[in-house]
Amino acid sequence: MLLSSLNPAAIAAGADIPDAVTIDGETLSRGDLLGAATSVAERVAQARRVAVLAEPTLTTVLAVVGALIAGVTVVPVPPDAGSAELAHLLADSGAQAWLGTAPAGAELPVIPVRKHARSWHRYAEPAGRSTAFILYTSGTTGAPKGVMLSRDAIAAGLDALADAWGWTSKDTLVHGLPLFHVHGLILGLLGPLRVGSPLVHTGKPTPGAYAQAPGTIYFGVPTVWSRIVEDPDAAQQLAKARILISGSAPLPVPVFERLAELTGHAPLERYGMSETMITLSTRPDGERRPGWVGTPVAGVETRLRDEAGQPVPHDGESVGGLQVHGPMLFDGYLDKPEITAANFTADGWFKTGDVAVIDADGFHRIVGRESVDLIKSGGYRIGAGEIETSLLGHPAVAETAVVGVPDDDLGQRIVAYVVLRDGAGESVAESLIAHVAGELSAHKRPREVRVVESLPRNAMGKVQKKLLA
Template sequence: MPYGPSPLLRSLNPLAVAAGDDLPDAVTVEGVALSRGDLLGAATSVAERVARAERVAVLAAPTVSTVLAVVGCLIAGVTVVPVPPDSGAAELEHILADSGAQAWLGPAPDGAALPVVPVRKHARSWHTYPEPDAAAPAFVLYTSGTTGPPKGVVLSRGAIAAGLDALADAWSWTAKDTLVHGLPLFHVHGLILGLLGPLRVGSRLVHTGKPTPRAYAQAEGTLYFGVPTVWSRVVEDPESARALSKARLLVSGSAPLPVPVFEKLRELTGQAPVERYGMSETMITLSTRADGERRPGWVGTPVRGVRTRLRDESGEPVPHDGESIGGLQVTGPMVFDGYLNRPEATAASWTEDGWFRTGDVAAIDAAGFHRIVGRESVDLIKSGGYRVGAGEVETALLGHPGVAEVAVVGLPDDDLGQRIVAFVVARGEVSEGFGAELIDHVARQLSVHKRPREVRVVPALPRNAMGKVQKKLLG
């Protein structure tokens, strides 16, 4: 590259922008378009105000202020603690105390005890900062806390760069793309992939505020990010869905995409969506490729630099036959540095030979394709001598037209050890034989031993603040 070493935010290289490598609508958020020069000048002004800090909190709403705060910290080498804007008082208190954030950067919650450093959208600075060391922490991202208080995941600049470059390779993502999404800016999907990705690759970004089908259709992007809920709403709006047929790639992540939604997207847009897998601790490690097979219910192969393996409860290898399931372990350059202030949890996350234990259960076929079947802690069901992944039973049930939502758990059973039970939110009225119909449906789709022994129809599933189902409350 003619302008010297490549920074994390490569498209904002000051020398390149000064030499005319600008883009008038590099980032559009809140309907406001910012050029690379706008971003660089305003974010560098932010950097000057926080350069002496070690760690600051950002109330990460999808706003220009959030974009400038995050970019300014990355320019200055200050660690960002993104805070969900709808955090409750207890969660907020925990994140601030655990992270040791020294100030709020940009808007702060009412009654904030920490100092507040303003973000001025029209301020400009052309001071230049040396690129921080690749090992320096860029973010402390807090997990959703499904098994206790949220843990702070420490991600380095080098890990983020490696993860984004691997995705650019898998998705043929280039500066010619326009990425469109309306995802939150406080986790990996919307923040790192959805904001830092375009700023590294050099593509345009249009953040739609909310991820509505109409907003996606009107944005005229080439690359779209969405979670399954977004894509479910898109296929329920055929006109908006058909408008996405001009896009190059539709990417789904953060949760399994129901097979009927996958098929409907393919029918309406003319292309199958790309599915991928990752977590806060690893970013994205598995994905179907832009130039490869896209198989509903499967999340593809390891991205560049990643290796995976499956292990059983005894630590023994599980065959890659597409059916046998085991604990998924990964290694690669985008894996996190550890949990902040949690040395024991950090140590427990790695095997003795250096592989990260994801806590997820998966199957891998002979071609290296991966299928995620759930979390080891709540989704690995041992029933009648068989090991069953709750996720694949849920996927089969979601293929039934009468099922809107479902959670499958293993409940204690004197005979089977665990009994497979499906908690179902029905779509419309339920007939007397609805449960038996669903059991038969699964038995036809999967092996008979994977069928639910019981179906319970419920009005709603218990969820936490992040929208994740709390299976431990079902029983």
């Protein structure tokens, strides 16, 4: 069963969890969550696909869990989706109704979610290969594509993480991440429901909210951890945690080191994407290297290939396209068989579109997206992430993004966009170039530094480099 801890037999056999889910101050026990979600399942059971406006509320939790109990596919929708994005998601997914809250002016019918209703009807477990979610990509390479994730894939992915992180019912997970993507929704909501550990969702991922929430596991994206280390009092409250986990984008090395200094916990970094869920992670009882995302979780295999499809050595230096294979992979892009086929190799490995290096011990470092983070300059293959890490080590730099721009002589010219810390003068550009040249090979230095007030980011905190390049 996907939601194993919500199985009525499991609840009957063990003690209820009075604080199974808390979101922004509202709490439901495990038994009440099952009863309320089953009531939702009765109202939605005849549907095929429903849209859920993924606000951080108990209504969203009950809508998602109720649909899963009934075997209805959920299409999570970002609460801040613009009109064009919203229209595309609804039309492309074929959602038949809104389940729970609907945005203003909604044209689809709305199926209500009543938090205080209860039902104890028993539903048969839906088929494992049935589609649980259609998650939409960020749309950096065209219109967002619907990623179809099955119940079996989600269960395999969550069980692999429970194994990798030693995640048990004795833990309490804390986070304040959005509930429309893999990180906040599948890991951050279905994970604790499957494991049987309480969840505290803080509404927003602020340093103060994290400091006040009692937990053993804390999830955050780099933006969250960057803000926490700038609030030492809040950071020190996390010393009581068991593990701090960072994902969705690379964690800058200075933030990694400062977080370890303030909390006593070197953060765990992991890697995944909508199509694969989480495939790589460092371990609580293993090595944690800044900038590296560890080794494959249970059931996952990885490999590197060059542009000609040939193997790339696992020497910790050579850069290649990362391909993965495992039971938690998606079933394809909705109604896009040609695009799906183009993203898999002939022998069934998924081409992530990311470039990485793997060392002799199987540790992985993600260089970035092949389309924007692999820079070919002067005959060299250069990873933007390495340059960004070096720049973030300079005291004047608060944020940075490195891209390659067309150049008649070099092929691509390395350009660094930087957000400076307060008090740093804009004339610092030459010193930043020299800083990188001193730490890395000279050919990896930026040829140009552009000072900006902010970097364009999506809802998960990822820098949208195509908007820069």
